[in-house]
């Protein structure tokens with residue numbers, strides 16, 4: 001009961017901390033059309049710092065306040081997500097719900113791998129129900145408060161339900177395999193388990209664009225030569241075998257502008273979201289596509305898979321030790337028999353959340369470094385520093401533009417908007433000759 005009270009307190013505190021509605025700030029999006037300020041026009045005394053400040057000065061104060069509040073609230077949510085999840089895991093263990101779910105699975109069938117699947121379904125349903133208040137606040141209420149969400153409650157719940165089904169299916173494949181390894185290879189399971197987990201992770205990443213993303217959104221081939229011709233030309237110039245550009249109807253869920261490279265090998269594809277197509281200038285779209293191509297050419301998907309594989313080997317090694325340590329102390333009280341017992345899952349989730357919570361700045365720094373590499377590649381490939389500056393401002397609708405250096409190191413998984421504009425203006429300063437010709441029609445952002 002004490003745990004439930006703690007959970008109630010967390011909820012209340014979350015409502016107090018994040019509940020103030022920034023009503024005065026709604027409808028203060030970044031300007032859709034961002035012009036090149038005089039300080040960023042090519043001239044003999046072009047100065048990257050002054051050009052950066054001039055771009056930032058175009059952001060209305062209300063839009064900046066809203067984006068800062070939204071992003072800083074996200075820092076607290078990292079903590080609340082961690083604590084709330086930890087409390088749920090402790091409740092499930094302490095009240096022996098985990099042991100009861102295992103017992104139920106064992107009564108239904110004698111097949112061991114089916115136990116694991118049934119347990120996984122029970123566990124996923126229970127944690128989804130217990131986690132709903134925070135998920136609802138974070139994914140629905142808060143997104144609406146800040147004008148970033150486009151879904152009404154019904155369709156949002158529909159997406160949550162689909163997400164639940166995807167989790168159940170993926171877990172029903174991975175969990176029995178991992179437990180079979182744990183039971184058969186008591187001493188070395190953590191090495192083999194980590195390898196199998198990483199292979200599973202890579203295969204899922206490979207298949208997701210084809211099998212998982214279309215469950216939530218419609219993905220179509222983009223058929224607008226005005227947009228695709230320069231993108232595909234840039235792809236050819238950079239040795240990228242893409243013949244198509246895809247469009248995703250992200251506006252179903254959000255007003256965020258974004259693009260991504262997804263998949264591995266043959267399922268690799270470049271996708272633009274419809275918000276970017278609708279609001280971004282052609283120069284901006286090209287600069288963002290250059291960035292996405294950078295991820296591809298610099299093999300970020302493979303490097304990222306390797307990085308997270310190393311993390312998972314370390315995690316599984318620590319998990320092996322900490323599971324045994326915890327079960328020696330509390331296994332009897334929780335009625336969890338050993339590490340091969342499916343009732344151990346909440347403890348695995350708890351230890352995993354501690355591990356990745358502590359490593360947040362490291363995983364953020366890893367991705368931010370790759371994002372910075374892709375930024376520089378994109379500037380070289382697209383030669384659109386002003387388009388890139390416009391994109392950085394648009395992305396600033398949900399990311400703080402000017403954080404402190406430590407704040408950026410800790411919380412940012414992409415370079416901050418200010419640094420991205422500064423990179424673009426530094427690039428422009430070194431390539432002024434490209435811009436000295438009088439702009440031809442269609443090449444400016446009026």
Ligand SMILES: [Zn+2]
Nearest residue numbers: 291295371374
């Ligand atoms: Zn990126």
